[in-house]
Amino acid sequence: MQPEARTRARNLPRGALAVLALLTADGCTSLTAPPVPPPPPVNPAATAAAVAGEYLTLLQHLLQSPAAEQAEIVSAAQHEYDTAPTRSHQLKLAIILGTRGHPAANLPKAQGLLRELLANPEMLLPVERALAAVELSQIDDHLTLETENRTLQAEAARLDRERMVSANHRLQTELEENARLRRELEEARAKLDAIANIERSVNERKPDSTGR
Secondary structure (H helix, E strand, O other), X not given: OOHHHHHXXXXXXXXXXXXXXXXXXXXXXXXXXXXXXXXXXXXXXXXXXXXXXXHHHHHHHHHHOOHHHHHHHHHHHHHHHHHOOOHHHHHHHHHHHOOOOOOOOOHHHHHHHHHHHHOOHHHOOHHHHHHHHHHHHHHHHHHHHHHHHHHHHHHHHHHHHHHHHHHHHHHXXXXXXXXXXXXXXXXXXXXXXXXXXXXXXXXXXXXXXXXX
16 A cells, blocks of 8 residues: 555544455455356256266166176176265166176166165156166066066966876876776686687587497
């Protein structure tokens, strides 16, 4: 501050000096640190598109990679979740395990992870809730179909066994009946042979009427 300015400042009242000090300080602050502009508003649609794009890119990479790289992707997702079990890591692992087409797919485990996430949906972003709900619905449908298919296969196998047992029983009965009939036929033939032998013996013992 110049000497003349300091002289004029000493002649000002105390209140004016205080105001002048505040204005001077504010001016200095404005010169040294301009105010930070507020952050741009969040665009929910852009955020949802970005999150969905990340998951789709991950799944595309997973399904198009060789088996060794697929195993690495699954292992990395599992390690992330084990190290930091956040909601996003849990959703990522669940979607990877719930995607069929790679050796490490584990639909029951993915189903459990997704159900746990959707038990507290407020902890997820709207797009994450939608992804979790869609994935869980598909997994539920697939596992239901698998259960029904196993039930039908078991029922078909049971019916085949019953038919086989029934057929074997009928065959055994027929074999036993055929054996009985053969025995009866053999007994009848033996009786006929005995009668024939008796008749032949009687005929041989009769006197020859022509000779008399």
